[in-house]
Amino acid sequence: MNNIVEFSITCPPETALKKLTKANIAVFKLKKHGSTLTFGVLQEYSEKVFAIFSHPCYNITVKRHSAKTRAVTFLKRRFGLVIGALVFTAAAVVSGNVVMRIKVTGNGSYLSGQIISIANECGAREWSLCKKLDAPLMQAKILALPDVNFCSVQREGAYLIIDVRTEEEHTARVNYQPLKADVSGEVYRIVAICGTAERAQGDKVNAGDVLIGAYELTEEGESNPCLAVGFAEITASASLSLYYDKESEENAQKALKAAALYSDRIVSQSYTVAPCDGGVKYDVTFSYIQTVAINME
């Protein structure tokens, strides 16, 4: 029985029992230690016992409080400890569900912006509770990013560590577009390693025209998409004007060299000289070969 208060009293046992019986109080564990008597009564009778043995000669004291009273006293005396324990327990419970920071490690950390966005979509945000983290979904979404070939998501305390590895040796992006002319001119040479050449040598093309399509034609004439791989050389023409103080051979060479800055594959060039505002104007007309390529790196 936990609700028994134990008393110690200096009194003959017969007298104590007589008084307690008269008051209709149940007595438990009555023992005698020399002249001292110990006994227990139910918690609700403890005040009554003090009233019965109120005379100073009995020298009555509580030897042991009931379990409930002891628990309450313990908690009252150690209020700070109890609060600390509660705070610690709450912190321990909450910290397992809190994400304070999301760290992206590995050589795929350059994708951290996209990865953190994916983490947010999957329920993980910095400085917030994260009870329903869907790690498999997060991994699947991260692995769907270009060049990512490994991803692991794990918690280290309040940190969410996302390790992302990308394929280092093949960082060049595959271009799924067709090869288009970037200048207007005449096709000088065209090589289609993969895909279909839509123009032939000698064809006139404008800037933006498709040279190699990203498809292949079957024998039945059906078109199947594929990568366009190849290059084309286009002979294009251009002109530029330069102003000098006088006409001379030296200035003519300078004007022709200026055309060379435009392209390093000059096919032909010519110039005309005309007076202009006290000086001369050199109009240089030249043709050059422009190379365009796709997926050839």
Place this chain on the structure above:
Amino acid sequence: MKLLQQILREAGADLDKSFTVIPSFGGYFKSVKRVEDYSPERIVLALNKMRLTVVGEKLIIDKYFQQDLFIRGNISGVSFE
């Protein structure tokens, strides 16, 4: 007290009798008007018309309420006067 009575009944005690003594355990006494003397070796109980003396070792009045008294300890003898 119900639990105690059940234990005594299981141990073979007859609770309708005035008292029952179980060796090395204790004794259950009914109609105890008062305790006239108590020490760990001797307890004198006043019943209706007689006095009952319980002797033994390490005697403790484990419970006393409404004329029912349970003594725990090693009771070696009970005598009447």
